Amino acid sequence: MKIGVLALQGAFREHRLMIESCGTEAVEVRKPASLDQVQGLIIPGGESTTIGKLMCDFGLDQAILQRAEAGMPIFGTCAGLIMLAKTVRGSNQFSLGLMDIEVERNAFGRQVDSFEFDLPVPVLGYKPFRAVFIRAPWIEKAAPNVGILAQYNEKIVFVRQGNFLASSFHPELTGDNRIHRYFLNMVKEAVN
Amino acid sequence: MVEKGSWTVKKGLAEMLKGGVIMDVTTPEQAKIAEEAGACAVMALERVPADIRAAGGVARMADPTIIKRIMDAVTIPVMAKARIGHFVEAQILEALGADYIDESEVLTPADDLYHINKHDFKVPFVCGAKNLGEALRRIGEGAAMIRTKGEPGTGNVVEAVRHMRAVMGEVRRLQNLPKEELMTAAKEMAAPYDLVLYVAEHGKLPVVNFAAGGIATPADAALMMQLGVDGVFVGSGIFKSKDPAARAKAIVAATTHYNDPQILAEISTDLGEAMPGIEISTLSPTERMQERGW
Numbered sequence: 301m302k303i304g305v306l307a308l309q310g311a312f313r314e315h316r317l318m319i320e321s322c323g324t325e326a327v328e329v330r331k332p333a334s335l336d337q338v339q340g341l342i343i344p345g346g347e348s349t350t351i352g353k354l355m356c357d358f359g360l361d362q363a364i365l366q367r368a369e370a371g372m373p374i375f376g377t378c379a380g381l382i383m384l385a386k387t388v389r390g391s392n393q394f395s396l397g398l399m400d401i402e403v404e405r406n407a408f409g410r411q412v413d414s415f416e417f418d419l420p421v422p423v424l425g426y427k428p429f430r431a432v433f434i435r436a437p438w439i440e441k442a443a444p445n446v447g448i449l450a451q452y453n454e455k456i457v458f459v460r461q462g463n464f465l466a467s468s469f470h471p472e473l474t475g476d477n478r479i480h481r482y483f484l485n486m487v488k489e490a491v492n
Numbered sequence: 493m494v495e496k497g498s499w500t501v502k503k504g505l506a507e508m509l510k511g512g513v514i515m516d517v518t519t520p521e522q523a524k525i526a527e528e529a530g531a532c533a534v535m536a537l538e539r540v541p542a543d544i545r546a547a548g549g550v551a552r553m554a555d556p557t558i559i560k561r562i563m564d565a566v567t568i569p570v571m572a573k574a575r576i577g578h579f580v581e582a583q584i585l586e587a588l589g590a591d592y593i594d595e596s597e598v599l600t601p602a603d604d605l606y607h608i609n610k611h612d613f614k615v616p617f618v619c620g621a622k623n624l625g626e627a628l629r630r631i632g633e634g635a636a637m638i639r640t641k642g643e644p645g646t647g648n649v650v651e652a653v654r655h656m657r658a659v660m661g662e663v664r665r666l667q668n669l670p671k672e673e674l675m676t677a678a679k680e681m682a683a684p685y686d687l688v689l690y691v692a693e694h695g696k697l698p699v700v701n702f703a704a705g706g707i708a709t710p711a712d713a714a715l716m717m718q719l720g721v722d723g724v725f726v727g728s729g730i731f732k733s734k735d736p737a738a739r740a741k742a743i744v745a746a747t748t749h750y751n752d753p754q755i756l757a758e759i760s761t762d763l764g765e766a767m768p769g770i771e772i773s774t775l776s777p778t779e780r781m782q783e784r785g786w
Contacts, residue, residue, distance in 0.1 A: 307511065308511065308748050309510070309511040309512045309530075309532055309747075309748060310507075310509075310511060310512070310532075311507045311508055312510075312511065313510070314507060330748060330749060330752075331752075345508050346508050346509075346510070346511070346532065347509075347512060347531075347532040347533070347568050347569075349527060349530065349567065349568060350512055350530045350532045350568075350744065353530040353744075354530060354744070354745065354748055357745065358749075378508070379508070391567070406567060410563075410569075410589045410591055411505055411569065411590075411591035411592065411615060411616065412496070412497065412586065412589060412614050412615050414496065414497075414501045414504070414505065415494050415495055415496045415498075416494075416495045416498055416500055416501060417493070417494050417495070418493070432500055432501060432504055433501075434501060434504045434505050434508060435505065435569065435591070470504060473504050473507065474500075
């Protein structure tokens with residue numbers, strides 16, 4: 301099993317290291333052809349406008365959508381969450397639109413408002429998850445078919461819809477690989 | 493408990509900028525062009541380095557009006573420059589809500605002995621460095637991101653290359669030293685011992701490291717990426733060229749696909765004229781911005 305990490309811009313190295321720390325091989329994806337060898341994809345944090353443009357310019361948008369329709373699991377963090385959303389509030393920027401959620405960009409404010417917090421995430425067990433929010437988006441609205449995995453101050457920050465997983469925060473920046481393992485289980489289930 | 497402005501959060505934003513291009517802009521219109529081209533952040537300035545160089549005199553923090561207007565124009569992070577040692581300019585930039593402060597040699601230094609104590613701030617800082625010792629001193633003071641100094645406003649990449657090679661060479665040297673020699677190495681490069689230990693053990697800086705100072709073409713950006721930087725600042729190189737939008741877009745693509753000569757060849761085609769360059773040897777020592785700071 302190989303996991304692709306979209307390496308157009310952003311914190312792709314950290315995701316690759318986290319996947320490797322779980323004992324799974326990770327591949328950096330910059331061109332559509334690299335998608336052929338992976339069974340799951342991570343879209344990292346970074347700048348969503350930058351990632352979206354590079355995705356379209358090099359044909360990755362269509363390639364990812366095709367694989368997603370065929371059932372490949374995708375995990376998006378921060379900018380990756382924005383890429384997965386159907387609607388980005390107040391913006392006409394590109395997104396893949398795979399999840400029935402509406403997101404608000406930079407919802408927590410500018411960098412001086414960025415923060416970390418011990419977030420309760422029931423599906424991960426009793427121990428909270430140290431969540432790092434950097435100029436983070438939140439999920440303003442989620443359709444009934446979207447499972448809410450965590451909230452911060454009543455704002456939705458972690459969701460799953462079928463084979464798609466998305467977080468406002470950055471699990472790749474802490475040493476805790478529980479969310480990456482959760483995603484790897486999703487990929488294993490999809491492969492079998 | 494909510495923790496704002498922590499080291500993880502400061503360093504984290506730089507991690508999100510990796511593989512991206514940060515562009516100098518002086519107006520909201522330029523900021524929009526940069527964002528449209530795929531910049532991962534902009535640096536809000538009154539003048540780009542080439543014009544600062546031409547104008548002479550004292551270069552200071554930009555007028556807050558310009559910074560605010562640029563912050564209103566784009567959704568990507570907005571950085572701004574403070575003079576070396578001018579902690580009040582930094583306080584003002586933090587109050588304005590700038591996302592990153594560049595304590596920059598491009599501006600006229602306000603203190604010839606001391607840099608800003610960057611640990612005092614919630615907003616993260618980026619600082620320039622010519623070698624590993626200088627990079628580690630800045631990190632010791634609290635910089636959450638490092639960039640090469642290069643020679644700003646010249647469109648000449650040679651100094652950025654020199655600085656990156658110096659840093660990487662010293663990193664490799666530290667990796668090969670036995671532990672008992674590391675204190676002496678720290679003394680020789682005037683760097684904090686704990687950071688020297690970190691570099692010796694991990695083979696890299698503890699923070700993100702970008703290229704800056706003289707990048708003018710997609711090939712320059714890819715060159716710096718292949719030398720091992722995490723991303724690129726482009727100052728005068730974009731808005732001093734003939735076709736800024738096309739060049740900006742090409743430099744963004746080159747920073748992502750830096751290892752793919754085929755793509756680099758395609759995106760380097762038909763960009764119009766690059767900014768006029770300056771040969772470094774024609775600059776007198778006092779004209780070299782890289783000599784500012786220590």
